[in-house]
Amino acid sequence: MNNIKLLTGTSHPQLARNIAELLRMDLTPVEWIRFSNDNLFCRIGESIRETDVFIIQTSRPPVNDILMELYLLIDAAKYASAGRITAVLPYYPYVRSDKKDQPRIPVTARLIADQLVAAGAHHVVTMDLHSPQTLGFFRIPADHLYAAPVIVDYFRKRALKNYVIIAPDAGGVARARFYAQRLSLPMAIIDKRRDPKLGREVEITYIIGDIKGKDALIIDDEITTGNTVFQSAEALLKDGAASVSACCIHGVLQGDAISRFKKSKLKELTITDTVPHDKKNLPKNLTTLSIAPLLAEAIRRIHEGESLSAMFI
Amino acid sequence: MNNIKLLTGTSHPQLARNIAELLRMDLTPVEWIRFSNDNLFCRIGESIRETDVFIIQTSRPPVNDILMELYLLIDAAKYASAGRITAVLPYYPYVRSDKKDQPRIPVTARLIADQLVAAGAHHVVTMDLHSPQTLGFFRIPADHLYAAPVIVDYFRKRALKNYVIIAPDAGGVARARFYAQRLSLPMAIIDKRRDPKLGREVEITYIIGDIKGKDALIIDDEITTGNTVFQSAEALLKDGAASVSACCIHGVLQGDAISRFKKSKLKELTITDTVPHDKKNLPKNLTTLSIAPLLAEAIRRIHEGESLSAMFI
Amino acid sequence: MNNIKLLTGTSHPQLARNIAELLRMDLTPVEWIRFSNDNLFCRIGESIRETDVFIIQTSRPPVNDILMELYLLIDAAKYASAGRITAVLPYYPYVRSDKKDQPRIPVTARLIADQLVAAGAHHVVTMDLHSPQTLGFFRIPADHLYAAPVIVDYFRKRALKNYVIIAPDAGGVARARFYAQRLSLPMAIIDKRRDPKLGREVEITYIIGDIKGKDALIIDDEITTGNTVFQSAEALLKDGAASVSACCIHGVLQGDAISRFKKSKLKELTITDTVPHDKKNLPKNLTTLSIAPLLAEAIRRIHEGESLSAMFI
Amino acid sequence: MNNIKLLTGTSHPQLARNIAELLRMDLTPVEWIRFSNDNLFCRIGESIRETDVFIIQTSRPPVNDILMELYLLIDAAKYASAGRITAVLPYYPYVRSDKKDQPRIPVTARLIADQLVAAGAHHVVTMDLHSPQTLGFFRIPADHLYAAPVIVDYFRKRALKNYVIIAPDAGGVARARFYAQRLSLPMAIIDKRRDPKLGREVEITYIIGDIKGKDALIIDDEITTGNTVFQSAEALLKDGAASVSACCIHGVLQGDAISRFKKSKLKELTITDTVPHDKKNLPKNLTTLSIAPLLAEAIRRIHEGESLSAMFI
């Protein structure tokens, strides 16, 4: 692994260290300063001239600081004559702002794609985007990785029986269907509607498909406050599900989401480590699967010019 | 309506004429030549210097000729010093090639977005994209219109009762849900899977949701050969639906799709006129709703700087 | 004032309102949401199609959120078909990160210039940049305003006698010289050096020029913690100055800067309102000059195509 | 020849195979699908990450499909992280649409140059452009090859005596002159004019230069319908030429051009294989010279960083 450099901001030091360890290399030191006027500043600690630079930075609060760190690293690397700059974004920032479904709103996922290119990125690696179309926002080669091999493997080992995969909303049906097919399980869909007779405020939850007496496994791309999942669990149990678990790829889990999970009717929650959490605080029925091996292997293959698709057959 | 010009290629002359008529103006003449070496050529027939040019061109076979016509018109208009060039694409070409869901394939909808900008378009208007994210492929302002006002109005007048809206696949659930909510109808979903025991070739159709004794109305963004819809109709009837109709916004209807529709178990089919058809050949149970008024109004508002979102409240 | 729209983020509502009032118009409403995953979101509240949009956003902590708000507004405005988008940045973010004076650091002021253009800005207005060269980072027309007319007028009215203008460091000599010339006052310079004999930590303050018995007026472009100014005041008094005041254009005043000012040996401090402060907390010997009239006049002239340079003769 | 990949669309499989054979390598497999809605689709069959990709695609009817294939391959290769993408266009599409000699027409050769770059091409190789200036349309390095070494060698071996080179029109004089000089032969020019007395329709052919009793050899860059050449032959014979042959580099030969050639007064016709033809249908007095060795050598030199100009001394 010559001529390759691994850099990171402050978003997820543990993930960056894990990847570096798997690649048997050190992280390139970066000094971070926050000036008294709140301006961020970085200094890359060793020459990266003509090297193959990978910058690992995941989205987590404070999102805009994390994003600025990424831009600063790219800018510094570009003008320090880096050979190639690849931004590795396990959890892509503003990933759900991917369409203009109301007038006069930003499409922030596209804005960020443009700004990464404007800053000087040559290549992007990301994981489990909310919509696969988002990859088309980039005008540079972008590799879209999936945690699916890790997740499918985990659930296959548990040999789920009597289970039904649940799509928590219309937008998530394609993802749920993918897992349902891989795990050879049936699928049901949650459809929430505002009742026109009862006014805009009252939302009624319909379940489309058969869940009676079955163990429900909600599949979603991310869990933030957990509201969607916790409410879905109650509705599913009310409609006759035997139990409800959930697997959400990006475990954002903001605010008091973890303590609310402990109190919720969710039997189990499975996430990956694309977003950092203090492992001490996590309850036992919250399983974190690591995507560090996937990212390390992807970085190795990109650096050495090997096929990435071979990882996902 | 001063200083505005309406141009069109050969893709859908009737639609262009209808729009021009609604705007009480003439189409700017364009001469089209196909040279003996198969090269296309156009000549815009009057000065368009500093005018607000709208080029109406919809996708239909031969798609690549139609697309080249559009590029030629934009190139000719740009270098003839047009003030602003808006490409109006009622049915966007290659609209379903919007994501890289296999290795080493093109994302043609994005490629075309880039090439429209490279050719010189300043603005784009399109309708009912397969995925709303596709709009984010453009680096110029793009207006995404919906045939929904026309379609919802049509079905509301028919006061559907005992109906259920059908999403023909996972990708279409969000659109089906939109119409189900507007028409206050329940929804069901068709899920086709390859049976791993029976081999890759055998696909089994599951219906998620309750359709027994109901009149099923399949909602989809386009109908090409009709295979999906005709097979879905059979599966729905077999599972107990009272009748099956379909509404597909873009009526591409290629090959012998129309004659196969006549023989199919579909009770009715509703499309719009984003793709041209010879009206003589259309059976009575195929209804074509016109989106010309929508497009004419959008063009007028864009030219005069009025809000478009006001059309879709 | 037809066809002009004034938008603002959350950075300095009072300044935006003052400008709007001076232009006798209302601010265009913008709805701001911070999602539970810390993602920002905005919705422009009325049609801005083909209008002349001015977005007023000044830099203040949290700087990266404020910057993201600006990018979101520009993105939303661009794709909402705004006619022209002018970013008005009274205090430019990261203004001192304007040169690569160490290896492998970002030049953030240039990065932001590029990202404003990438987001869709057509024009920029800013004030009293740390270096005038920074304007050259823009690839779009940019107007550089100066608070000088307001400040010079203020000090001329006070008829300063026995005063000497102080440049607080080598980089500030050109600005100090400008004010010294306008106010017909002599100048002195503070030169801080690390003593090689005493080690890197010990910095000795030299004063170049004659200040004995004079009232010193430090001129600087910004005051953040106030450290530079407060220490300079002590050094000047120690070297024989009769009194020390300061005028810093951008009054960033972070942390406990204001309470430390109260305890400092500085007689008076003059700033402008490019950065917001709660007026209740400001001591009497801190004077805030308003640049709202300057900005309002600049916006009016840009919109109406009048000369800006005429404002600074 | 490591790390190099040869791809092709459906335009001229034999030429691509010949080049691959000369380079002792295999073509990278590409799967082509035409969907029922006439949309083209391709899938590159093996990893091309970081390789040196050459895409061989020549213009022939249906030109716009062939062009779209090229764009799709470039798009697929770019986002599959190809190291470098070189488009090899033996017969450049729309090569005669290279100037705006009427108002409001496209300059399609330039449009295509821009769209190749927009799609992601880094380098272009083409042959015997109609005008050498067309190379200047590219904003990427482009190599312009000439079939001249092959053609001059062929005619030198035939030791032409009593011959005169004929330029078939004013635009072709420079090319004719080049061959006349290389073959040490005199030159004459055909000048067709509309007779103002006889009306626009009647065109009179003048021959400038001495052809009486000589064997005329028309040199042109392409032959499509053959009209120009066949009519020129009659005019030359009528004016006293002993015989008339022709050499046209790009043998497009559309429609019934070959059968009309058989009936024409042309003694011999020489073309190259930049455009495909079924060899069975070609008459004996039509000679096809192969440019595959030239292209193979050019590709090898580009890949290995050797001089191309050395091929044309």
Place this chain on the structure above:
Amino acid sequence: MNNIKLLTGTSHPQLARNIAELLRMDLTPVEWIRFSNDNLFCRIGESIRETDVFIIQTSRPPVNDILMELYLLIDAAKYASAGRITAVLPYYPYVRSDKKDQPRIPVTARLIADQLVAAGAHHVVTMDLHSPQTLGFFRIPADHLYAAPVIVDYFRKRALKNYVIIAPDAGGVARARFYAQRLSLPMAIIDKRRDPKLGREVEITYIIGDIKGKDALIIDDEITTGNTVFQSAEALLKDGAASVSACCIHGVLQGDAISRFKKSKLKELTITDTVPHDKKNLPKNLTTLSIAPLLAEAIRRIHEGESLSAMFI
């Protein structure tokens, strides 16, 4: 003529003044300074914000200074917020460097096109390019004017009889043919070749076509030293021409070209005023036709959005 500004460098003040007079307006004052280090500098003397700026600058020695003046004016105008910037180049600089006909040479006409755009030009107007393809080098709308209406009119009035139009080389045949057709005159061509037997130095002039006893009128796009024309005149007279005149659109006439013309066998020389000359020094048989009315009319039409092609019917 509101909101339009006419600027010029030092290349051809008389032409700029003539155009301004025809448009009944004043030239915008520009102050030019050449610093002691040979750096050029300009200051536009009045506000041009949001105006329609036309910069008239023709190529003449010192060419690179003239070109730099043009770039400086465009840069100054862009960042002074000009509404639109049109570069008017009656004689385009480096116009004959339009193709790469040797390895490793620049295509300077293309380079300049790119640099005009990089500097900020939105539109270009030029006249009688050496090759019409050169217009395709621009990525902005460009209008190509022809002096033909003025020249044809001049010769038609003189009712030429017994004349033959001469193309001085292969590259000039298309232009000569255009004038021959418009003036209803025959054409002949001069073909100079190096004799392989006599060595590279010896060039023999062949005349293709019939000139015996006729008055020859050489047509060329430019005359610089006059060598080509003077030698052609001798060859034509030697071969039996009754007299030889010449019409060269761009009268560059460098060095002692004018005094050599006086001594040459050329009967008459006709040029236009795209390049400046001191009228006192011009002999009587040198006629200068003015293209100022053409340029003034073109500027007026561009500013007012009228058709330019109407000028050349």
Place this chain on the structure above:
Amino acid sequence: MNNIKLLTGTSHPQLARNIAELLRMDLTPVEWIRFSNDNLFCRIGESIRETDVFIIQTSRPPVNDILMELYLLIDAAKYASAGRITAVLPYYPYVRSDKKDQPRIPVTARLIADQLVAAGAHHVVTMDLHSPQTLGFFRIPADHLYAAPVIVDYFRKRALKNYVIIAPDAGGVARARFYAQRLSLPMAIIDKRRDPKLGREVEITYIIGDIKGKDALIIDDEITTGNTVFQSAEALLKDGAASVSACCIHGVLQGDAISRFKKSKLKELTITDTVPHDKKNLPKNLTTLSIAPLLAEAIRRIHEGESLSAMFI
């Protein structure tokens, strides 16, 4: 040193030769032609395909010809398929036109940065810019070298005592301070002002800081006519300096600067060889320090991917 090519224009052949010699390689031959119409032309004499091209060109009169030579070389190299093109500009052209300090003037240093990129440069190396911010004008990696190691070393060896460093104006204080700190010497500043009472023409020179009885060493980035330095010397001597010397990095020395230096009161002048001079004409008290070793080492490190910052610790 494989695969690297060194090219140069006519600006400073000796410097280019010195660098080539230090790198133990030959300069790539370039043929230069100036046509009779004053157009420049170049031909690179050997294949540079896929090589690492460094073009050494310094600014000196005639500046615009020198600049055009650089653009021509970059254009020729780009389209000759050079692997990477680095423009090495020891004295950057128009380096003092780096800010818009008056309305409607160009910022030529930025314009040139853009045009170098538009021409095809991938990388820039320059030395001792007037303002360090100017580096931010580039959108490509740029290395800013300093002659400081050479100059500081030279003065340290001379063990200056009783010296004071002089900044000749406000803009030069930061540079003077850098050298003062490195040489452990005090500093003074020259402040010239126009006296409002005496009218704009009369400028009075103030000296800020203590120089009485000291040997003054003026530090400046360039000396052109020498006016500033010669007048400063007189003022310093008048105010009591024991002697005055100067060190100006870029020795432009135009017109009769050298003969005026001989007559001036300046004791010594030290420059570098970034600008060429005939060594015969230089007086003994003018010392030229060579920066060729610095540039050669920088080129070697850039080519081999080694750190440049290590050169300036």
